[in-house]
Amino acid sequence: MKVWAVANQKGGVGKTTTAVTLAGLLAAAGRSTLLVDLDPQGSLTAYFGFDPDGMDGSVYDLFDALARDSAIDVAALLHDTGTDDLALLPAATAMATLDRQLGTRAGMGLVVARALKGLAGRFDHVVMDCPPMLGVLMVNALAACDELLIPVQTEFLAIKGLERMLSTLQMIGRSRGGAPPHVIVPTFFDRRTRASTDALRLLRDRWDAHMWPRVIPVDTRFRDASRAGLPPPAFDAASRGCQAYASLLRWLQSRQAAP
Amino acid sequence: MKVWAVANQKGGVGKTTTAVTLAGLLAAAGRSTLLVDLDPQGSLTAYFGFDPDGMDGSVYDLFDALARDSAIDVAALLHDTGTDDLALLPAATAMATLDRQLGTRAGMGLVVARALKGLAGRFDHVVMDCPPMLGVLMVNALAACDELLIPVQTEFLAIKGLERMLSTLQMIGRSRGGAPPHVIVPTFFDRRTRASTDALRLLRDRWDAHMWPRVIPVDTRFRDASRAGLPPPAFDAASRGCQAYASLLRWLQSRQAAP
Numbered sequence A, B: 001m002k003v004w005a006v007a008n009q010k011g012g013v014g015k016t017t018t019a020v021t022l023a024g025l026l027a028a029a030g031r032s033t034l035l036v037d038l039d040p041q042g043s044l045t046a047y048f049g050f051d052p053d054g055m056d057g058s059v060y061d062l063f064d065a066l067a068r069d070s071a072i073d074v075a076a077l078l079h080d081t082g083t084d085d086l087a088l089l090p091a092a093t094a095m096a097t098l099d100r101q102l103g104t105r106a107g108m109g110l111v112v113a114r115a116l117k118g119l120a121g122r123f124d125h126v127v128m129d130c131p132p133m134l135g136v137l138m139v140n141a142l143a144a145c146d147e148l149l150i151p152v153q154t155e156f157l158a159i160k161g162l163e164r165m166l167s168t169l170q171m172i173g174r175s176r177g178g179a180p181p182h183v184i185v186p187t188f189f190d191r192r193t194r195a196s197t198d199a200l201r202l203l204r205d206r207w208d209a210h211m212w213p214r215v216i217p218v219d220t221r222f223r224d225a226s227r228a229g230l231p232p233p234a235f236d237a238a239s240r241g242c243q244a245y246a247s248l249l250r251w252l253q254s255r256q257a258a259p
């Protein structure tokens, strides 16, 4: 079972879109796939028509079981997405209080990693969506994943955000015996604007070894897919955006991750 | 002195862009304007070329003075943006630890409101940019502002985020003797996509009384402006995006805010 986390502390860079599109492509190829929503906002959960404010069975229950020192059946928390070979472990808005409530409790950073171990035989792939901030949920994702995907918008302000994300990764890596290998995925690329092409050149100059060598273009079909509540590949596999993610997936599966 | 906060818990909806563009328009009209960056990511601070990781004099110092029970000269924390009539009270990344450190200390939610009172004679307008999460910094912004501007992307997932933002506003309002009046600003409008026009209709059906009746269109010139480190009106006042924000500013100034 391969576990990917999709994270970046900067908001609106395409984390949820990256997670749902890659998972949709894996499921369409017949790989049994689990999506995990670690964002208290619950974008991924809402994407499939669930309500994060009233979620019965979610990631929150994993942390609640830790707080109450009780066992939990992770499989009972899984929900159907309506797409074959694609299941969801949803978010609940109550997760927003976890940092304040459970802050420094022992084992707090390994809750998700332990829960996924309990599911190892059921899925080929797990893709986790993260909130746009550093907190216990992102720490859990970094501890549980084999590899980290970092979507970065191809624009100036995003580069500052990437510096911060990479220094966070190093900081967390030091306290956990090594950070997971990471891949930087340029998103929202618009070849008509100078800001986009210049930002891409800057990204490649500074972080070439960790960059996926292509880009995800701006594509309005992602919004249409989210309105329909369907993973983008199930909505319009031939769109430019989906084609680009399909190329990313082939690249990820064909090489060993850079440390 | 009029104080506006720009907030939405959803990431990437155009908060920083709304703050810097409205402030740029006010400064261009000769109004003495202060931008306040309450986001630990420091997008607004980085926009003007400063480094939020190494900020000497920032919003953080206001909270630090509270923790140490000492006085502070707010005017000494202000920085020059390079644009006439536009000053900046920058963010520092250390602000990300405030929720954990000072959590429930008395007066924690009124630090920014008190600091702005100390600046009342110097500025006509204050515009505050917020982080994409509910925490002590957003609570401070809501307590300090006369009016709240909520940018919302015109797409399906954003509506869920808006519901959450409005219920947060009510929750905070109850504990503070009333929430500030709010205006919903539709952003990233793309009339070519069904998802955009449908989302706008949904927004207007549900929240018409609080909606600005027009929209901010998708405009690639915003990214170009941020790359140049100039407020969008100083970079290209004739762009479609700036024209739309100028119309928003005229509307805001011409009517009494809806409660």
Ligand SMILES: Nc1ncnc2c1ncn2[C@@H]1O[C@H](COP(=O)(O)OP(=O)(O)OP(=O)(O)O)[C@@H](O)[C@H]1O
Residues within 6 Å of the ligand: A010, A011, A012, A013, A014, A015, A016, A017, A018, A039, A043, A130, A131, A132, A187, A188, A189, A216, A217, A218, A219, A220, A222, A223, A226, A241, B010, B011, B012, B153, B155, B157
């Ligand atoms: N390549 C793209 N082209 C055009 N629109 C896109 C693209 N990727 C994502 N979007 C749209 O941009 C918006 C933000 O994307 P998304 O929600 O995936 O970002 P995020 O990083 O998960 O945001 P948050 O920080 O709030 O979790 C969504 O409306 C999505 O449909």
Ligand SMILES: Nc1ncnc2c1ncn2[C@@H]1O[C@H](COP(=O)(O)OP(=O)(O)OP(=O)(O)O)[C@@H](O)[C@H]1O
Residues within 6 Å of the ligand: A010, A011, A012, A153, A155, A157, B010, B011, B012, B013, B014, B015, B016, B017, B018, B039, B043, B130, B131, B132, B187, B188, B189, B216, B217, B218, B219, B220, B222, B223, B226, B241
């Ligand atoms: N109307 C628009 N058209 C096109 N691009 C836009 C528009 N508004 C903002 N942008 C771009 O979208 C990106 C995100 O905008 P911005 O940083 O203002 O959002 P935010 O809500 O402040 O994000 P965060 O949640 O990370 O603070 C930036 O690159 C900005 O230049």
Ligand SMILES: [Mg+2]
Residues within 6 Å of the ligand: A015, A016, A017, A039, A043, A129, A130
């Ligand atoms: Mg997301």
Ligand SMILES: [Mg+2]
Residues within 6 Å of the ligand: B015, B016, B017, B039, B043, B129, B130
């Ligand atoms: Mg911002």
